[in-house]
Amino acid sequence: MMRFRMIGVVLWGVFGIAVSTSVADDWNVEKDIVFATFGESTLAFDLYTPTGKTRDGVIVWIHGGAWRSGSKEKVPVLDLMKQGWALASVDYRLSRTARFPAQIHDIKAAIRYLRAHQDRLSLKAERVFIVGASAGGHLAALAGVTNGHPELEGTVGEHLDASSDIQGVISLFGASNLTTILDQSTPHGLSVRVPALDLFIGGHPDDVTEVARLASPVFHVDQDDPPLLMIHGDQDPQMPINQSIELLGKYESLGLEVDFAPLYGGKHGGAPFYDETRMERMLKFLSAVR
Numbered sequence: 001m002m003r004f005r006m007i008g009v010v011l012w013g014v015f016g017i018a019v020s021t022s023v024a025d026d027w028n029v030e031k032d033i034v035f036a037t038f039g040e041s042t043l044a045f046d047l048y049t050p051t052g053k054t055r056d057g058v059i060v061w062i063h064g065g066a067w068r069s070g071s072k073e074k075v076p077v078l079d080l081m082k083q084g085w086a087l088a089s090v091d092y093r094l095s096r097t098a099r100f101p102a103q104i105h106d107i108k109a110a111i112r113y114l115r116a117h118q119d120r121l122s123l124k125a126e127r128v129f130i131v132g133a134s135a136g137g138h139l140a141a142l143a144g145v146t147n148g149h150p151e152l153e154g155t156v157g158e159h160l161d162a163s164s165d166i167q168g169v170i171s172l173f174g175a176s177n178l179t180t181i182l183d184q185s186t187p188h189g190l191s192v193r194v195p196a197l198d199l200f201i202g203g204h205p206d207d208v209t210e211v212a213r214l215a216s217p218v219f220h221v222d223q224d225d226p227p228l229l230m231i232h233g234d235q236d237p238q239m240p241i242n243q244s245i246e247l248l249g250k251y252e253s254l255g256l257e258v259d260f261a262p263l264y265g266g267k268h269g270g271a272p273f274y275d276e277t278r279m280e281r282m283l284k285f286l287s288a289v290r
Contacts (some may be wrong), residue, residue: 026051027081030121035113036106036157038093043156045090045110046072047121048081055084057127057167058114059286062107062143064134064269066196067095077131079279083287086123088114092139095199100215103200105154107143108164116159129168129286134239134269135196137174137230141217141247144169145225151214168289170229170282172273173239173266176247177219178205178212184240192238221250227257229285231278233266259285 027050036043059080063070072089081087092106111128118125132140146152147165175181178197182205185193197205205212213219228251232244244260251258261281266272 033113033121035110043091043093043106043110044072045088046075048075048078048087048089049122050081050084050086053084054086054122054124056124057085057129057286058123058125059085059087060107060111060114060128060130060140060166061087061089062092062130062132062136062140063089064132064136065094066192067100067103067135067139067200068196069094069096070136076133076274077279077282079274080131080282080286083283085129085286095196099199100201100211101152101154103139104142104146104152105156107139108153109157109159111143111164111166112159112162113157116162127167127289128165129170129289130166131170131172131282132174133172133273134174137171138176138217139174140169141171141174141176141228141230142215142220144228145217145220145222147224147226149220166226168227168229168286170231170285171244171247172230173232173236173268174230174243175239176217176243178216179209180246181205181240181243184242186237186240188237189240218246218250221247221254221256223254223256225251225254225256227259227285227289229259229261229282231261231263231273231281233263233268233273235265236268238268 027048030047032044034042034044061075072091075089090110093102114125130140130143144166201208201211201215230244232241234241248260
């Protein structure tokens with residue numbers, strides 16, 4: 001386990017853009033905690049824990065990368081720890097290795113592991129908040145609205161009796177409806193999304209409709225879903241802002257707790273999504289979740 005004091009240090013965000021962090025307290029990081037194995041391959045997360053008093057809850061960070069790239073190593077939301085929450089940055093099988101629903105199975109397995117080992121890890125993991133960006137925002141939303149879903153729970157890991165339920169979701173410029181995303185996309189967006197979806201769900205959404213629907217948060221929203229915050233750039237050329245608007249509409253139609261914060265002039269990721277204003281918006285949301 002390594003110990004750091006992170007004040008005014010520059011980290012590299014998921015999109016290769018420098019993001020400053022101002023976590024006020026010392027914190028520890030335990031790297032490469034293995035939560036599942038597949039033959040000779042393993043899945044792991046990095047656990048960041050404050051050295052001071054820890055709040056009742058764990059934040060799970062899900063990286064982006066069009067479902068086919070990225071890793072747990074870059075975490076642009078460490079400022080969320082400054083209110084005392086622990087944070088786990090989770091790796092999942094990428095679409096170059098395994099198609100959907102492997103990714104959501106892995107994320108739910110990591111959450112079960114956190115709860116099953118919370119005493120050993122010195123955590124309070126009864127409440128889990130999930131945060132993700134881009135493809136990670138999509139997976140965070142999907143995990144959040146499918147608590148206990150039999151097809152998406154999976155059998156990954158050794159703690160199938162533990163809960164993978166999520167109590168709050170933050171989706172940063174994530175997809176919500178794979179059956180409409182291509183119709184909403186710019187030409188540049190299509191150049192990114194078409195090959196990404198081929199790898200992720202095994203084809204064009206019109207050709208694998210059932211899989212596309214299963215992978216779309218909008219088709220799973222019900223009265224029991226947790227509070228949701230979405231932040232999305234209104235000039236996003238890769239992930240149409242209508243994706244967040246669709247999920248907003250589903251939440252509002254059921255009277256669920258939802259907060260939508262368009263980032264005017266915002267594109268697809270970058271430092272503005274992790275600036276002081278946006279981080280405070282996220283912290284306020286997390287603190288209000290009951």
